[in-house]
Amino acid sequence: MVPELEAATVRGVNDVLMARCMALAAATHYRKGLPVGELFAQDVAASLALPGVRFDPVRYKSRTADKTGNLLIDGNTYAAESSFHSRTLTVGLRQDVVEILDEQAAPVRSFPRAFGHQSETIFEPAALLPLLATKPGAWGHSQLRPLVPEPVRDGLDTATNRRRVLSAVDAASG
Secondary structure, X not given: OOOOOOOOOHHHHHHHHHHHHHHHHHOEOOXXXXXXXXXXXXXXXXXXXXXXXXXXXXXXXEEEOOOOOEEEEOOEXXXXXXXXXXXXXXXXXXXXXXXXXOOOOOEEEEEEOOOOOOOXXXXXXXXXXXXXXXXXHHHHHOOOHHHOOHHHHHHHHHOOOXXXXXXXXXXHHO
């Protein structure tokens, strides 16, 4: 498509394209003198039925996680999990989802697909809780810390029983 469309999401591109299609459908065909939408409806009626098997438009890539378990995919960093550090994983790229699979093709994580360049690592907050419960000293440098409301963050910053609190939050989130 030229000129190339820019949008933050596939839904945004689809909205722009749908508006253009509706405008085109209302226009009159230059040779046949009928609305383009009416001619399209005639074409659809003459078309064959679609196959009964669902088509899954996915592209698979192999990526090696860095030492923290992050994967670089199309210019964006996605956090698989620290236990996957330095392992080669399979990534399924769909129109709106990035699915990370382990070596046996079992799903590890699934994220909404980010387009363009995101400066921050894309991660699932609940996935960090078990790690923080086992290493509560990492709380101060965690990606989760800035996302927590200030009163909770202050409480966890000064908690003497941070491991127990984080374990309880992990259990509750599960």
